[in-house]
Amino acid sequence: MTVILVSSDNQDFKVDKEVAERSILIKNMLEDVGESDSPIPLPNVTAAVLTKVIEYCEHHRNDPVQVPEETDDPRKRSNDIEEWDMKFMQVDQEMLFEIILAANYLDIKPLLDVGCKTVANIIKGKTPEEIRKAFNIVNDFTPEEEAQIKKENEWAEDR
Amino acid sequence: MDPDRKEKLPDRQASSAFFSEQSRVGMNADRTDDDVSVKAKNDVKDIESKSKASKDHSDSGDTEGLGRKKITLGDMPAETLIHIGLTLPCREFGRFLQTNRTIHSCLNSHYVWHQRFTTRFGQTVLEDKLNSPNSNNPSKLSPPLTPRGLSQYNNHLDPVSAPSSPLPSAASSPRLNPSLPHTPPPNPSDDGSESDGNGNNGNGEGSSSSHAKRAPKGKGRRIDLRRTNMAPKEMLIDMYKQMSRLTLPAEDMMIAHMGNQFWRMIASGESRYGRLAELASVWWMDVVAVFYGVPPGRYKVQWRVKVTSDAPIVNTEFRAVLFDKHEDLNTVEEKPNTLTFKPTSKQEFIEQTDSQGGRVNKRPFRNLFKGFTTLELPGELLVEDDYRGVFVQIRNHDAWKSGLYIDYVRLVNVDEPEQRKESLVYGFHGQRVAAGNEPVDDEGEEYYPSTSSSSASSAGLLPWLQQVCGINPHTRTDPRPQFRSRAGRQFNPVQPSALLDVGARSVPVPNSTSTPVGGSTSSSQGGQGQSRKAVDEEGQPVERPDACLPL
Numbered sequence: 001m002t003v004i005l006v007s008s009d010n011q012d013f014k015v016d017k018e019v020a021e022r023s024i025l026i027k028n029m030l031e032d033v034g035e036s037d038s039p040i041p042l043p044n045v046t047a048a049v050l051t052k053v054i055e056y057c058e059h060h061r062n063d064p065v066q067v068p069e070e071t072d073d074p075r076k077r078s079n080d081i082e083e084w085d086m087k088f089m090q091v092d093q094e095m096l097f098e099i100i101l102a103a104n105y106l107d108i109k110p111l112l113d114v115g116c117k118t119v120a121n122i123i124k125g126k127t128p129e130e131i132r133k134a135f136n137i138v139n140d141f142t143p144e145e146e147a148q149i150k151k152e153n154e155w156a157e158d159r
Numbered sequence: 160m161d162p163d164r165k166e167k168l169p170d171r172q173a174s175s176a177f178f179s180e181q182s183r184v185g186m187n188a189d190r191t192d193d194d195v196s197v198k199a200k201n202d203v204k205d206i207e208s209k210s211k212a213s214k215d216h217s218d219s220g221d222t223e224g225l226g227r228k229k230i231t232l233g234d235m236p237a238e239t240l241i242h243i244g245l246t247l248p249c250r251e252f253g254r255f256l257q258t259n260r261t262i263h264s265c266l267n268s269h270y271v272w273h274q275r276f277t278t279r280f281g282q283t284v285l286e287d288k289l290n291s292p293n294s295n296n297p298s299k300l301s302p303p304l305t306p307r308g309l310s311q312y313n314n315h316l317d318p319v320s321a322p323s324s325p326l327p328s329a330a331s332s333p334r335l336n337p338s339l340p341h342t343p344p345p346n347p348s349d350d351g352s353e354s355d356g357n358g359n360n361g362n363g364e365g366s367s368s369s370h371a372k373r374a375p376k377g378k379g380r381r382i383d384l385r386r387t388n389m390a391p392k393e394m395l396i397d398m399y400k401q402m403s404r405l406t407l408p409a410e411d412m413m414i415a416h417m418g419n420q421f422w423r424m425i426a427s428g429e430s431r432y433g434r435l436a437e438l439a440s441v442w443w444m445d446v447v448a449v450f451y452g453v454p455p456g457r458y459k460v461q462w463r464v465k466v467t468s469d470a471p472i473v474n475t476e477f478r479a480v481l482f483d484k485h486e487d488l489n490t491v492e493e494k495p496n497t498l499t500f501k502p503t504s505k506q507e508f509i510e511q512t513d514s515q516g517g518r519v520n521k522r523p524f525r526n527l528f529k530g531f532t533t534l535e536l537p538g539e540l541l542v543e544d545d546y547r548g549v550f551v552q553i554r555n556h557d558a559w560k561s562g563l564y565i566d567y568v569r570l571v572n573v574d575e576p577e578q579r580k581e582s583l584v585y586g587f588h589g590q591r592v593a594a595g596n597e598p599v600d601d602e603g604e605e606y607y608p609s610t611s612s613s614s615a616s617s618a619g620l621l622p623w624l625q626q627v628c629g630i631n632p633h634t635r636t637d638p639r640p641q642f643r644s645r646a647g648r649q650f651n652p653v654q655p656s657a658l659l660d661v662g663a664r665s666v667p668v669p670n671s672t673s674t675p676v677g678g679s680t681s682s683s684q685g686g687q688g689q690s691r692k693a694v695d696e697e698g699q700p701v702e703r704p705d706a707c708l709p710l
């Protein structure tokens with residue numbers, strides 16, 4: 001059974017229901033809508049991003065659906081991204097963030113995890129200034145604040 | 160925005176300059192808004208409208224196409240930032256907090272710290288800490304929990320200490336109580352007032368006995384989440400700081416019979432922590448340290464100790480056990496060893512330290528007995544997939560021993576390049592050669608300066624120097640065979656008579672459990688017992704230069 005997803009720029013995407021239901025948001029919508037064939041609008045996701053998202057869901061369509069686990073699940077470590085996922089995530093930063101936002105909106109936890117791990121991997125090994133440069137973050141601390149926060153977090157340097 | 164700002168920006172791609180401009184705009188607009196999540200909702204719209212507005216002013220175009228919002232990390236909704244923050248390891252998290260205000264206020268929250276804490280250390284320790292009577296003083300930094308078995312010390316006291324120590328009952332001692340964290344006594348001067356002879360140490364009081372009766376159930380132990388969720392942020396951060404350490408000083412170890420009589424804490428400049436645990440004399444030697452939340456990786460366990468006699472190291476077990484966050488700490492001690500090392504001889508011990516080999520140490524035994532050495536347990540701890548705890552222990556429950564100083568114990572992550580250097584096996588020191596195989600290269604002149612140097616009674620600086628440095632100008636090229644292998648010496652006790660012609664030093668009798676440390680003086684020729692100092696002809700102790708020892 002296929003469903004139709006409509007991106008913010010009015011592009012239609014036909015996907016299998018099983019694939020679409022990797023997104024919990026879509027899954028819930030489909031349950032609410034019932035057997036109707038009407039397309040599902042996704043106003044927060046553009047076509048380019050939706051393409052990527054669908055690609056991910058297709059590839060992982062057979063993965064076991066993750067149940068919400070306790071806080072101490074092992075997903076949170078950055079060193080275990082699959083190879084396919086790593087290649088999949090080799091996009092420019094903007095697309096990376098878009099994917100993360102889309103995964104967040106569509107409630108696709110594995111994709112969100114992979115996205116965040118990718119960002120975490122970019123952050124790894126960088127000093128605060130380098131992080132700012134990498135992500136175009138503006139430093140809006142005053143020098144005193146900056147020094148103070150640095151001091152507060154100094155202990156983390158060797159942990 | 161004024162065009163001047165753009166010019167001050169570092170040289171980047173035009174689009175990047177444009178978008179950092181834009182994100183600054185976005186943040187300024189929202190700075191009055193304290194609620195980050197509200198900001199997040201408005202984010203996308205703001206950026207979009209402002210991007211259109213700014214575009215009209217700027218020369219640099221949006222290379223991605225008109226009207227598309229460009230997102231930076233700072234513009235991500237709070238929940239996403241939090242998700243990223245939770246994925247970061249400790250060091251990167253600290254650095255990430257320093258990048259800007261939005262990120263800092265989003266990530267330096269109670270929720271995030273709670274999540275980080277429980278992910279790394281688990282809920283069990285959090286609950287235990289909260290249950291301790293010290294929980295109303297969250298700023299007090301307690302050392303890690305004691306996992307000691309409840310009944311272990313109940314009836315078994317050191318045979319000497321039993322009559323002499325004024326200890327009411329072992330069960331009420333907080334250190335022995337599995338539910339209570341081991342804390343140093345509240346009084347700042349804790350030089351010996353924290354012995355288990357003093358029972359409560361200001362910690363257990365009335366509640367300890369009730370806690371003692373409640374046996375934790377093990378893996379299925381239920382956590383009261385209402386309590387653990389209520390731990391304040393500052394307390395969580397403090398506990399995180401304390402518990403994430405991979406180096407534990409002596410004062411944060413659980414040392415049985417720490418007090419005045421058997422073990423004591425002494426101030427010392429030789430330790431970077433300023434304090435050492437000094438073993439005066441004890442029968443039941445049991446030192447435990449627990450690392451919590453050790454990140455995945457491969458680790459070597461290192462103890463920095465000063466050993467002044469055989470007894471505390473020979474037949475002493477040095478072990479390490481991995482345990483999960485959820486495991487009942489009482490059972491950890493009984494678990495099978497992950498790593499274990501039990502030297503049956505001084506030689507074996509030395510092989511695992513940095514006191515041997517290399518160009519510098521011609522007299523390793525002497526160095527071992529004079530200054531600090533680092534013992535690295537053979538084998539590696541493999542922590543994989545999840546944060547785990549590491550329980551390390553030194554134990555020897557037979558016979559009296561004395562002459563041990565403990566500085567710290569640490570885990571060295573050999574997967575991290577900077578730390579790998581610290582390992583004896585992988586690092587710089589690690590030009591150590593497997594002992595026993597290496598031919599002795601000091602021409603047999605370790606303990607036994609040759610006869611001719613004994614004739615250096617002729618006064619003068621040179622003979623003294625030679626003796627002190629172990630230089631024997633009259634050495635034959637053919638070292639006497641009985642001195643070639645140190646290992647051999649261990650098993651063949653040398654008769655004192657054989658030493659008659661070699662000078663003033665005596666052989667330490669193998670496996671001797673020595674007399675307690677009491678600053679023994681040098682022994683004379685053919686004497687028994689430990690000789691720690693070189694003697695010159697007059698029997699006066701001669702100070703050896705310890706220039707080669709990193710102290």
